[in-house]
Amino acid sequence: MSRRRQSRQIKLNNVAVGGGAPVTVQSMTNTDTRAAAATLKQINELAASGCDIIRCAVPDEAAVSSMKEICAESPIPVIADIHFDYRLALGVISSGAHAIRLNPGNIGGPERVRQVAEAAGESGIPIRVGANAGSISKSLLSELRTDGMNTHDSIVEGLVRSALEQCRLLEDFGFKDIKVALKASEVTATVEACRRFAAETDYPLHLGVTEAGTPARGIVKSSVGIGALLLDGIGDTIRVSLTADPVEEVLCGIRILEACGLREARPEIVSCPTCGRTEIELIALAERVEKIVNTLKASGKILELNKIAVMGCVVNGPGEARDADLGIAGASGDKVAIFKYGKTVGVFPQEEGFERLKAEILSFSH
Amino acid sequence: MSRRRQSRQIKLNNVAVGGGAPVTVQSMTNTDTRAAAATLKQINELAASGCDIIRCAVPDEAAVSSMKEICAESPIPVIADIHFDYRLALGVISSGAHAIRLNPGNIGGPERVRQVAEAAGESGIPIRVGANAGSISKSLLSELRTDGMNTHDSIVEGLVRSALEQCRLLEDFGFKDIKVALKASEVTATVEACRRFAAETDYPLHLGVTEAGTPARGIVKSSVGIGALLLDGIGDTIRVSLTADPVEEVLCGIRILEACGLREARPEIVSCPTCGRTEIELIALAERVEKIVNTLKASGKILELNKIAVMGCVVNGPGEARDADLGIAGASGDKVAIFKYGKTVGVFPQEEGFERLKAEILSFSH
Numbered sequence: 001m002s003r004r005r006q007s008r009q010i011k012l013n014n015v016a017v018g019g020g021a022p023v024t025v026q027s028m029t030n031t032d033t034r035a036a037a038a039t040l041k042q043i044n045e046l047a048a049s050g051c052d053i054i055r056c057a058v059p060d061e062a063a064v065s066s067m068k069e070i071c072a073e074s075p076i077p078v079i080a081d082i083h084f085d086y087r088l089a090l091g092v093i094s095s096g097a098h099a100i101r102l103n104p105g106n107i108g109g110p111e112r113v114r115q116v117a118e119a120a121g122e123s124g125i126p127i128r129v130g131a132n133a134g135s136i137s138k139s140l141l142s143e144l145r146t147d148g149m150n151t152h153d154s155i156v157e158g159l160v161r162s163a164l165e166q167c168r169l170l171e172d173f174g175f176k177d178i179k180v181a182l183k184a185s186e187v188t189a190t191v192e193a194c195r196r197f198a199a200e201t202d203y204p205l206h207l208g209v210t211e212a213g214t215p216a217r218g219i220v221k222s223s224v225g226i227g228a229l230l231l232d233g234i235g236d237t238i239r240v241s242l243t244a245d246p247v248e249e250v251l252c253g254i255r256i257l258e259a260c261g262l263r264e265a266r267p268e269i270v271s272c273p274t275c276g277r278t279e280i281e282l283i284a285l286a287e288r289v290e291k292i293v294n295t296l297k298a299s300g301k302i303l304e305l306n307k308i309a310v311m312g313c314v315v316n317g318p319g320e321a322r323d324a325d326l327g328i329a330g331a332s333g334d335k336v337a338i339f340k341y342g343k344t345v346g347v348f349p350q351e352e353g354f355e356r357l358k359a360e361i362l363s364f365s366h
Numbered sequence: 367m368s369r370r371r372q373s374r375q376i377k378l379n380n381v382a383v384g385g386g387a388p389v390t391v392q393s394m395t396n397t398d399t400r401a402a403a404a405t406l407k408q409i410n411e412l413a414a415s416g417c418d419i420i421r422c423a424v425p426d427e428a429a430v431s432s433m434k435e436i437c438a439e440s441p442i443p444v445i446a447d448i449h450f451d452y453r454l455a456l457g458v459i460s461s462g463a464h465a466i467r468l469n470p471g472n473i474g475g476p477e478r479v480r481q482v483a484e485a486a487g488e489s490g491i492p493i494r495v496g497a498n499a500g501s502i503s504k505s506l507l508s509e510l511r512t513d514g515m516n517t518h519d520s521i522v523e524g525l526v527r528s529a530l531e532q533c534r535l536l537e538d539f540g541f542k543d544i545k546v547a548l549k550a551s552e553v554t555a556t557v558e559a560c561r562r563f564a565a566e567t568d569y570p571l572h573l574g575v576t577e578a579g580t581p582a583r584g585i586v587k588s589s590v591g592i593g594a595l596l597l598d599g600i601g602d603t604i605r606v607s608l609t610a611d612p613v614e615e616v617l618c619g620i621r622i623l624e625a626c627g628l629r630e631a632r633p634e635i636v637s638c639p640t641c642g643r644t645e646i647e648l649i650a651l652a653e654r655v656e657k658i659v660n661t662l663k664a665s666g667k668i669l670e671l672n673k674i675a676v677m678g679c680v681v682n683g684p685g686e687a688r689d690a691d692l693g694i695a696g697a698s699g700d701k702v703a704i705f706k707y708g709k710t711v712g713v714f715p716q717e718e719g720f721e722r723l724k725a726e727i728l729s730f731s732h
Contacts, residue, residue, distance in 0.1 A: 227591075319498070
């Protein structure tokens with residue numbers, strides 16, 4: 001696909017973002033940050049699910065205090081999410097936050113921005129700035145609409161201008177250890193704004209579609225928006241926003257990276273849709289194979305397989321199975337054929353075939 | 367976003383594909399096509415879910431006979447899926463199929479292709495040809511690999527060459543009423559092949575990622591691949607392939623079109639992810655709102671609302687709610703604020719706020 005956009009690199013503790021580093025998956029805790037133990041428990045759960053970087057809301061001084069323990073003990077870098085109050089930003093920098101997310105435009109003037117930029121600079125921690133369709137200033141929006149722009153275009157233009165302005169406020173104090181997010185709940189506005197911003201700067205980009213909704217809609221919106229940008233080579237770290245358990249955000253984020261060829265799905269499991277030719281229990285079969293693989297991986301086993309194919313019939317079955325390390329495909333009637341490295345192992349009744357396949361999968365785990 | 371690619375238009379009965387027609391959603395029945403009543407029952411269910419075009423596997427003469435009743439009574443155009451046997455193609459054309467899907471390269475030579483092209487031409491029905499990574503000919507693949515191509519590039523090149531070759535076989539007999547699909551289970555190969563083919567011809571394109579798997583992975587893969595192409599202006603009809611009930615394919619397809627701004631999600635429901643600032647029951651609230659809307663729509667009601675926002679807190683809540691027709695956002699403690707056309711209706715305890723919002727939603731339905 002497209003070459004990756006060359007962004008400058010920032011570091012969140014030991015995790016690099018941008019500059020050719022692997023694209024990372026983020027999420028956000030939904031515990032009360034003041035409850036350090038509960039928050040750390042959730043961070044550990046998210047890290048075990050594959051989360052690379054975590055963000056915690058820091059709405060008050062009690063949360064700032066709690067961040068000391070959280071940042072010291074978290075297995076992954078912790079970003080403090082701050083709004084409006086620069087003292088909270090200064091506080092979490094002292095508490096050991098690995099990055100902060102705040103918009104210098106809403107903390108009350110240049111002197112406060114200077115203090116935050118200097119403190120972050122001295123501690124060597126980056127700042128994520130951003131623009132969100134819901135927080136574009138009313139004056140900018142009405143200015144753009146006066147210019148005759150429609151809602152969509154004014155959101156795109158507003159996001160790009162707001163993000164550039166947030167960067168400039170920090171650059172004024174020599175601070176460039178920045179990553180940037182531009183988010184709208186409209187996928188098309190998000191994609192356009194990120195493409196435009198990416199072309200104008202070399203700051204690393206944090207991708208996400210904001211307020212994407214419940215999983216039914218949010219997974220599709222996030223996959224389309226984040227995926228289209230990643231396939232263009234744009235994006236250094238991603239966060240899927242779902243109205244759901246944050247573990248779902250992490251799993252979806254990982255699957256987006258896998259779909260974009262940016263993280264290896266190992267093994268990849270391909271399976272047919274059903275159709276009128278399907279005579280085997282394809283849906284159940286695919287889910288059983290997926291479960292075996294998930295269980296092995298969750299138990300820390302390594303599976304030396306690149307691809308497993310679960311195919312309904314003989315039309316595409318042998319072709320796909322040819323490329324897979326292991327394959328199962330509907331044969332005549334309700335029988336199944338088992339394939340290994342493109343060669344037919346044999347044709348078996350369905351349940352026996354599944355057991356053969358399972359034994360093969362297990363033989364590749366250690 | 368990008369302008370839509372200008373493709374030639376084909377017609378499947380009363381449904382246009384390409385040439386600026388709205389992008390349609392397809393699925394495939396998984397009943398035995400020989401059982402006409404069961405197949406029609408599923409087609410009606412899929413049509414009620416929003417499916418625009420349906421495909422049925424036609425593996426034998428009994429299925430050809432059954433297609434007479436299916437095509438006559440289906441509320442949406444029916445595509446007959448044929449492999450290898452040109453007599454089945456001739457048969458379903460007589461049975462009233464609204465289109466056929468077959469690859470002229472695998473039906474046994476030019477004379478048979480001529481007969482199928484003439485019969486389709488006389489009946490005025492289009493042919494969908496296609497290339498699938500699993501069915502690229504071994505000789506072409508090994509030729510490409512001899513040229514030093516890696517697996518990924520040889521799949522892309524193989525898909526484009528195979529698809530062009532399938533078209534040429536029909537063009538040789540003056541038949542151009544064609545739509546084309548190029549599918550691989552790798553998203554990146556699918557996207558690259560479709561982009562290349564789209565640049566070389568004006569045939570309408572049927573998009574899909576093949577063997578995408580169970581919903582957990584398949585929805586992400588299909589959304590990324592189909593979405594990236596649609597956002598580029600490429601694609602005239604789509605089919606999400608899932609190892610699942612075909613209704614899931616249709617719902618996912620519709621959501622992809624909505625995410626790409628190609629179909630109006632009316633009302634659009636936006637909702638925050640959870641975070642440490644959330645003090646209200648956000649996940650449950652968003653799901654309850656979604657359920658009210660789904661229930662109204664399923665009962666055939668029209669909802670005169672463009673957007674409903676369900677927001678966790680005051681950071682982005684008022685901004686998003688400003689753009690929404692109706693909104694609910696966490697206020698102080700576990701209270702919620704209700705918004706209507708950007709103005710605050712009031713702040714209420716959570717359950718009372720939900721009931722107020724529900725009453726507002728219902729007042730917009732008829």
